[in-house]
Amino acid sequence: MNTHINPFDSAKADAFADTMLRSLNYGALCLMTSIGHRTGIFDVMREIAAPATAVEIAQKAGLNERYVVEWLGAMVTAGIIEVDPTSTRYRLPAEHAAFLTRAAAADNFAVFTQYIGLLGGVEDEIIACFRNGGGVPYEKFRRFHAVMAEDSGQSVLSSLESHILPLVPGLTDRLAAGIRVLDLGCGSGRIMCRMAELYPASQFLGIDLSSEAILNAQREACDKGLLNVDFSVRDLSNFHVSAQPESFDLVTTFDAIHDQAQPMNVLMGICRTLKKDGLYLMQDIRGSSHVYQNVGHPLGTFLYAISTMHCMTVSLAQGGEGLGAMWGEEKTRDYLTRAGFGSIETHRLAHDIQNNWYVVRK
Numbered sequence: 001m002n003t004h005i006n007p008f009d010s011a012k013a014d015a016f017a018d019t020m021l022r023s024l025n026y027g028a029l030c031l032m033t034s035i036g037h038r039t040g041i042f043d044v045m046r047e048i049a050a051p052a053t054a055v056e057i058a059q060k061a062g063l064n065e066r067y068v069v070e071w072l073g074a075m076v077t078a079g080i081i082e083v084d085p086t087s088t089r090y091r092l093p094a095e096h097a098a099f100l101t102r103a104a105a106a107d108n109f110a111v112f113t114q115y116i117g118l119l120g121g122v123e124d125e126i127i128a129c130f131r132n133g134g135g136v137p138y139e140k141f142r143r144f145h146a147v148m149a150e151d152s153g154q155s156v157l158s159s160l161e162s163h164i165l166p167l168v169p170g171l172t173d174r175l176a177a178g179i180r181v182l183d184l185g186c187g188s189g190r191i192m193c194r195m196a197e198l199y200p201a202s203q204f205l206g207i208d209l210s211s212e213a214i215l216n217a218q219r220e221a222c223d224k225g226l227l228n229v230d231f232s233v234r235d236l237s238n239f240h241v242s243a244q245p246e247s248f249d250l251v252t253t254f255d256a257i258h259d260q261a262q263p264m265n266v267l268m269g270i271c272r273t274l275k276k277d278g279l280y281l282m283q284d285i286r287g288s289s290h291v292y293q294n295v296g297h298p299l300g301t302f303l304y305a306i307s308t309m310h311c312m313t314v315s316l317a318q319g320g321e322g323l324g325a326m327w328g329e330e331k332t333r334d335y336l337t338r339a340g341f342g343s344i345e346t347h348r349l350a351h352d353i354q355n356n357w358y359v360v361r362k
């Protein structure tokens, strides 16, 4: 007799059915929210402020009325937008606009909903990987670099001066005096460009595998007339060998170690290329290396999903390790120690539930 079979709990089953029902609505809501962000409807409704008809909203947004009406249906039934039953006028409450519009800056959740549609675009390829192994390469993800630049523009750029650089006492003085800075997996380079603007006496270099991302970065540097920042397309998989010894005062990685093909080689290269008194500032996903400790993580499902359908798979597609976004703090510290670092501080920023900030020294 199997004593481990639990009796069927009907209340638990009902509660679960309810969870699944809500999941259908929330999944659909993410797609609709992404559309609201990309088409600018939320911004238009915030500007209008007063209740408006669908025609007025569509006209001001320069969009097709029929689509706007259907989209409003999804938003009203989700409780995001309010409708007056007699006039059929729609209103985005200020309390919701505070988390859905470009004016909300760092608080704009709509930016992150774009990942759901982006990941949906590679579902067939991911299912093939579930069956056959391997990975889906970066080129298959339409708009990845654009969404990533918007993401880090919000989560990093908005608090670079106020919260991130001050994590290291004296760092801004050193940057102002003039040091050499390297950013690995720099993507579209917005963080390096901002730092180059802020600290003209320092020299900045960004490296990334993607020529599309590096082109974006070079364009921004050129548009801003920045002469102290350079960007280069390079595969960092052998960085432990190719890194110039003791060349940089500061190395940064923003959300860029866990999806490398060879994260350990990159970390060893960082240790090699840092000067003796150099500093490594690393942003990576907050979580535990043990899944049971991630139960209750406020973004757990979202982050494991992004990992399965992007971070892990792009690494595997390069023949890499496929570490995954949720490699966790325990493993991060272990990798850093094995790469040769002696001092590792973990910081958390009050407004940032997604990331840990590691200040690392040799």
Ligand SMILES: C[S@@+](CC[C@H](N)C(=O)[O-])C[C@H]1O[C@@H](n2cnc3c(N)ncnc32)[C@H](O)[C@@H]1O
Residues within 6 Å of the ligand: 138, 148, 149, 152, 184, 185, 186, 187, 188, 189, 207, 208, 209, 210, 213, 234, 235, 236, 237, 253, 254, 255, 256, 259, 260, 261, 262, 318
């Ligand atoms: C999650 S994105 C972060 C981008 C950027 N740091 C930001 O915050 O916007 C990770 C970056 O790592 C880059 N990358 C992945 N594998 C790489 C490799 N083998 N060599 C160099 N860069 C790589 C990707 O092209 C991507 O731009």
